[in-house]
Amino acid sequence: MAKSNKPIVWSLFAAGGTLAALLAPVLVLLFLLAALGHAPGLLSYAQLHAFAAHPLGKLFLLTVIALFLWHAAHRLRVALHDFGLRQDRIVAVIVYLVAATGTALSVLYLTRI
Template structure:
């Protein structure tokens, strides 16, 4: 017998944020670390190109604000989804409370990153 009213799952939302966060963390974060953490300190990229005023101008532009928010929030969604499912794999069945805590923490980081970007 076919269930004519199946329960809708919220997993596609979390999986899409998980996928976006994993992709961002794998492709964008290493380049950001390379540029800001290695090339600028070694002098390959001029330190004048990374002054506070230029960084603040970038972070307050539309594209820069999106970049900063995505850099902070997407990997957090990825990590919290991994934590949520990792607890299940470790036989720690936190149920709905664990799911709410994990995703609320990711949402908090997202909200704070938006607030901080607009406060600059």
């Protein structure tokens, strides 16, 4: 049987999509409230810092960032093909590299908190 990396790529995409479906609207809403001048308590420095300082908070932020980025990267790859850009190999390398870099940076930043 031919080996394919598709199940791994797709399961991460599906996990990211599900997490984004469940969490992204409410997270965007928190930032929208902050933009409107009604920043929720959690987005204050003291509370967010305490949240990100806790191991479970770090795990939450890392999971959200990594899976959202992977989901967006994989779907963007397919969408660019649908928009008529047919250089799939180059597109795939760029979008997955951005997702991987973002994930690595989030690990770096979270270890500094």
